[in-house]
Every structure is written in structure tokens, then in C-alpha cells.
Amino acid sequence: MLKRRIIPCLDIQDGRTVKGVRFVNIRDAGDPVELAKIYADQGADELVFLDITATIENRQTLIGLVERIAAEINVPFTVGGGINSVQDVAHLLKAGADKITVNSAAVRRPGLITEMAGEFGNQCIVVAIDTDLIQDNWMVVVDGGRTPVKLKTIDWAIQVASLGAGEILLTSMQNDGKKGGFSIDITAGVSRVVNIPVIASGGAGKMEHFREVFFDTSCSAALAASIFHFGEIGIRELKEYLNNEQIAVRI
Amino acid sequence: MIAIIKYNAGNIRSVQNALQRLGYESVITDDKEEILKADKVIFPGVGEAISAMKYLKEKDLDRVITSLNQPVLGICLGLQLMCRYSEEGNTECLNIFNSDVKLFPQVDKVPHMGWNNFFSFRGELFSGVSLKDDVYYVHSYYPEISSCTIAICDYILPFSSAMNKNNFYATQFHPEKSAAVGERILKNFLEI
Numbered sequence: 001m002l003k004r005r006i007i008p009c010l011d012i013q014d015g016r017t018v019k020g021v022r023f024v025n026i027r028d029a030g031d032p033v034e035l036a037k038i039y040a041d042q043g044a045d046e047l048v049f050l051d052i053t054a055t056i057e058n059r060q061t062l063i064g065l066v067e068r069i070a071a072e073i074n075v076p077f078t079v080g081g082g083i084n085s086v087q088d089v090a091h092l093l094k095a096g097a098d099k100i101t102v103n104s105a106a107v108r109r110p111g112l113i114t115e116m117a118g119e120f121g122n123q124c125i126v127v128a129i130d131t132d133l134i135q136d137n138w139m140v141v142v143d144g145g146r147t148p149v150k151l152k153t154i155d156w157a158i159q160v161a162s163l164g165a166g167e168i169l170l171t172s173m174q175n176d177g178k179k180g181g182f183s184i185d186i187t188a189g190v191s192r193v194v195n196i197p198v199i200a201s202g203g204a205g206k207m208e209h210f211r212e213v214f215f216d217t218s219c220s221a222a223l224a225a226s227i228f229h230f231g232e233i234g235i236r237e238l239k240e241y242l243n244n245e246q247i248a249v250r251i
Numbered sequence: 252m253i254a255i256i257k258y259n260a261g262n263i264r265s266v267q268n269a270l271q272r273l274g275y276e277s278v279i280t281d282d283k284e285e286i287l288k289a290d291k292v293i294f295p296g297v298g299e300a301i302s303a304m305k306y307l308k309e310k311d312l313d314r315v316i317t318s319l320n321q322p323v324l325g326i327c328l329g330l331q332l333m334c335r336y337s338e339e340g341n342t343e344c345l346n347i348f349n350s351d352v353k354l355f356p357q358v359d360k361v362p363h364m365g366w367n368n369f370f371s372f373r374g375e376l377f378s379g380v381s382l383k384d385d386v387y388y389v390h391s392y393y394p395e396i397s398s399c400t401i402a403i404c405d406y407i408l409p410f411s412s413a414m415n416k417n418n419f420y421a422t423q424f425h426p427e428k429s430a431a432v433g434e435r436i437l438k439n440f441l442e443i
Binding site: 001002003005040045070071072074075076094095096098120121122123124166167195196197220221250251 | 264265268269271272297298299357359360361362363364365366367368383385387389390391405406425427428429430431433434
């Protein structure tokens with residue numbers, strides 16, 4: 001059986017992890033590679049690294065980091081943040097990333113998805129969709145959730161799938177950081193209308209939230225950041241819990 | 252020396268990194284002589300069949316690969332190119348394994364992406380591997396089951412998760428991305 005995936009996300013700035021990390025047995029909490037190794041050993045199915053500064057000057061630092069991650073980590077990983085050209089993708093994949101994620105740039109120019117998928121295969125193109133509830137409609141937002149776009153999330157999801165995305169990373173800005181659970185309705189809606197895997201993101205606060213999103217939607221994976229970084233939930237215990245709840249995960 | 256065949260497909264460095272973690276040195280090369288004299292050859296790949304086959308033919312690597320006598324391991328697209336034919340771009344492949352490669356019917360999520368278990372496995376490649384183990388897959392096309400099948404995965408339908416004929420081995424999954432289980436399988440291959 002294909003397992004549901006658990007994916008920790010690390011925010012990167014100048015090649016270092018941004019959000020505070022509370023781990024007892026970690027030598028350097030700011031080193032994304034150290035943290036990634038711990039997660040991989042705990043059973044993380046994949047890792048996502050988001051470069052939140054994503055300036056041209058920082059690109060080289062990011063490439064160096066991706067090379068180090070690729071050398072050390074034995075599970076797949078995705079890199080994103082400020083990607084807006086086929087050239088960006090080429091550099092990151094060459095450095096060893098398995099997949100890349102593109103967000104605002106794809107909203108501004110949807111053809112970019114097709115160009116990237118055509119060049120590197122759709123399996124490595126993850127389109128990140130940030131969504132927010134605006135006047136009772138789930139709408140697409142860009143620039144880290146600051147800018148609303150006149151585009152319904154469901155319509156955009158269908159479009160990115162047909163343009164060649166291999167996977168959708170769906171983040172509910174409504175829920176993000178609030179630890180009240182994933183947004184079930186839009187995650188279920190998007191998972192239903194597209195035939196590519198959907199990663200649910202935004203809102204995880206406790207183990208039951210993962211159970212809920214896997215039970216109530218057909219999403220393929222769930223992503224979270226702070227609850228893992230602060231050790232509120234251990235990846236191993238989360239997967240054992242889900243397994244006991246009859247959700248197929250890799251143990 | 253282990254030779255990793257260089258061609259226009261992604262993921263080649265990942266294989267080299269995985270070998271390095273296991274303590275094995277390797278070269279990434281498209282040089283005929285270097286490939287022919289290697290102790291082991293790995294034929295990796297993420298990408299698309301038609302352009303990959305075209306590249307192999309241009310470099311005469313199609314004939315080199317089929318002529319190898321040392322243990323060869325194909326991975327993902329590598330496995331698919333070692334089959335007879337692929338529906339991806341209607342591509343005639345290397346015809347080592349007597350299977351065709353077909354597009355998954357769209358009745359569940361495609362690509363088949365993520366960790367999946369496999370069964371009916373046999374041979375030295377799977378020494379120490381258990382039915383509970385999951386390995387990492389990313390693919391939209393699947394190799395049919397044939398007499399060369401040495402492991403089966405069931406996603407949408409049963410397909411060849413691994414294949415073997417004489418000195419040629421191949422996995423549809425990515426051992427280099429499959430955590431400890433994948434390392435075990437790579438090590439088993441390297442110790443053949």
C-alpha cells in the first residue's frame with residue numbers, strides 16, 4: 001500500500017534555519033543539515049526546505065546548502081523559495097534537490113509550470129498554492145500570503161495539474177501558525193479535483209490533526225514546521241499513533 | 252571501480268552520494284572504455300524515455316550497456332529503458348527485460364509518488380529486506396510483470412518493482428532515496 005507521508009518543513013535564511021529549534025541532542029540548531037538528519041532518522045518521509053529570503057545574493061549559499069543536504073540525507077527533499085525560472089530549477093536539481101517548489105512566479109506566469117515540467121519531468125515540479133478564505137471563498141494568495149489574487153483555489157489547482165505539476169503543496173493561510181488543525185474543506189476539495197498528489201499544510205498543532213486530515217481528505221501527505229522543531233510532536237511517535245489509528249504510514 | 256552512467260537524466264549525483272555514504276567511490280561517466288572496465292555499473296535516472304534513448308544512441312551507449320558482463324543496476328528510468336518498449340513517447344528500448352512499460356491508468360493519483368511496500372521478492376538483491384519495508388517510488392509509467400520480475404509492487408495494479416536477467420538488475424523504486432532499506436539493497440548489489 002502507498003503510505004501517507006509526513007513532511008517536516010525547514011525555513012532557511014542565509015543558509016541557516018530560521019525558526020527557533022528546541023532539540024536537546026543537537027550540536028547546531030541553526031544548521032539545516034543537522035536538523036534534517038535528525039528528522040530523517042526519526043522517520044520523516046521527505047523534507048522541504050524553503051528559502052525565505054530568496055535573494056539573488058543568497059542563491060549561491062542555497063546551492064551550497066542543497067549540495068550538503070544531498071550528500072547527507074537518504075530520503076527525498078524539495079527546495080523552494082523565490083524560484084522563477086527554468087535556470088533556477090536547473091541549478092537546484094543539479095545540486096541534488098529531488099524536487100523544487102514554485103509559487104508566486106507560477107501564478108504570475110502559469111506557462112512556467114509547463115516549461116519546467118517539460119525540461120525536468122513533472123515528478124520534480126511541486127506547485128505551492130497558498131490559499132485564504134476571502135468572503136467565504138477559498139482564493140489564491142501570493143507573496144507569502146500578503147497579496148490576494150482573483151483566482152479560486154480549486155480552479156488554480158485544476159489548472160496547475162493540467163499544466164504539468166507533479167504535486168501540489170496546499171497551505172491554508174487561514175490556519176497557518178494557529179495550531180487548530182488543517183483546513184479540511186479546501187484540502188478535501190483540491191485532493192478531489194486533481195489526480196496528482198496533494199500535500200496538506202498549515203495548522204498542525206497536535207497528532208489528532210494529522211489523523212483528521214488523512215481520514216477526512218484524500219491528501220497524500222501532511223507538512224508541518226514548528227511543532228516538529230519545538231519537539232511538541234516527535235515524528236516517530238506521530239507515525240506510531242497514525243499507524244495505530246489505521247492510517248498507513250511508513251514505520 | 253563503480254561506474255555511474257552519465258546521460259541526460261536527473262538524479263545521477265544522488266546515486267553517487269548514496270554510494271559515498273556506504274563508503275564506495277564511483278565515477279559518473281559516459282566514456283565507453285571506463286564503463287566497460289568498471290567492476291559494477293549503475294544506470295540511474297529520472298527523466299523521460301524518448302530523449303534519454305536518443306542520447307544513449309548518439310553516444311553509442313545503448314550497445315555498450317547491452318554488451319556488459321559485470322553486474323549492472325538500473326534505477327527507475329534506467330529500469331524502464333532496459334525493457335523492450337515504453338509507451339512514453341513510443342520508445343523502443345534496450346530489450347534486456349521482456350516487459351513493456353505502460354502509462355498508469357488514471358484511476359488513482361499519478362505519478363505514483365511516495366513510500367510503498369513490495370512483495371514476492373527473491374534473490375540476493377533483497378537479502379535482509381522484509382515485507383514490512385517501504386521503498387520510495389516516483390513514476391507515471393510502470394513495467395509489466397514478466398519472467399524477469401523479481402519483486403512486485405501493487406499500486407493501481409501489480410507491476411515489476413524489480414527485475415533481473417543474468418547480470419542485469421533493476422529497481423523501479425529509488426534505493427538511493429529509500430533510507431536504510433534502500434542502503435541495504437544498494438549494498439546487496441555492490442556485494443554481488
